[in-house]
Amino acid sequence: MPSSGFFSNKLRAVRAPKRERRKEARPGELLDAALDLFVEKGFAATRSEEVAARAGVSKGTLFLYFPSKEELFKAVISENLSGRFAQWNAQFEAFEGSTPDMLRYCMRIWWESVGSTKVSGITKLMLSEGRNFPELAEFYQQEFVLPAHELLRRILRRGVERGEFAPIDIDLAIYTVLAPMVFLMLTQHSACFGAKGNEAPDPEKYLALQIETLLNGLCAQPPAAGRALP
Structure with missing residues (x-):
C-alpha cells in the first residue's frame, strides 16, 4: 500500500497548478475591480484598499503588482x-x-x-x-x-x-x-x-x-x- 507521504505529495502536485493559476489571475482581477470602481466613483474618490477588497486580495498584494493608484489607472488604460x-x-x-x-x-x-x-x-x-x-x-x-x-x-x-x-x-x-x-x-x-x-x-x-x-x-x-x- 502506498505510504501517506505518497498521497500527500500527490495532493500537493494537484493543488499547485491551482495556486499558480490564482497568482497569474490576480493582475487581471485587480484591473477588473479597478475599472469598476474608477467608473463608478471616479479616480479621486476610489481608494486602493477598495480595489483590493473587491478583487478579494490584500492591499499589500495590490501594491505588489501596482505600486500606486496612478500606476493602476495607467494599467487599466493599457489593458482596456x-x-x-x-x-x-x-x-x-x-x-x-x-x-x-x-x-x-x-x-x-x-x-x-x-x-x-x-x-x-x-x-x-x-x-x-x-x-x-x-x-x-x-x-x-x-x-x-x-x-x-x-x-x-x-x-x-x-x-x-x-x-x-x-x-x-x-x-x-x-x-x-x-x-x-x-x-x-x-x-x-x-x-x-x-x-x-x-x-x-x-x-x-x-x-x-x-x-x-x-x-x-x-x-x-x-x-x-x-x-x-x-
Whole structure:
C-alpha cells in the first residue's frame, strides 16, 4: 500500500497548478475591480484598499503588482484601450472593401468593444477629472487619444486618395467622426438621461443615423443637375 507521504505529495502536485493559476489571475482581477470602481466613483474618490477588497486580495498584494493608484489607472488604460490598437490597425491593413464601408465597420466595432462596455466610462472620467491629474491626462492622450486620431486619419485619407471622399481637412474631420461617438459614451454614464421624455438614444439606431449622415457629407458626389459648380 502506498505510504501517506505518497498521497500527500500527490495532493500537493494537484493543488499547485491551482495556486499558480490564482497568482497569474490576480493582475487581471485587480484591473477588473479597478475599472469598476474608477467608473463608478471616479479616480479621486476610489481608494486602493477598495480595489483590493473587491478583487478579494490584500492591499499589500495590490501594491505588489501596482505600486500606486496612478500606476493602476495607467494599467487599466493599457489593458482596456491602448492594447487594442495593434488589432485595429491590422484590420485597417487587411480591409478590402470601400472606405465608406470601412468607416461603418470601424464605428460599429468601436461600439461593440468599447462604447457599449464599462470601459467607455474612462472617457467621462478623463473629461471630468483629467485637469486635476495632468500626468494621467497626458498618459491617456498618448496611449489612447492620439492613436485613435491617427487611425481615423488613415481611414479618412484612404477615402480621399481613392476618390471616395471629397477633399477635406482631415485633421478637423476626425472630430466630425469622434463627436457622435463621444456623445453616445457620455449618455451611458450621465444622470441627465433616463428620465421619462429624456431617454438616452437607442445606440444602434443613433450610430446608424450618424454614420449615414456623416457619409453623405463626406462622399464625393457629382453636382446636381442644373446646379453651377462653385
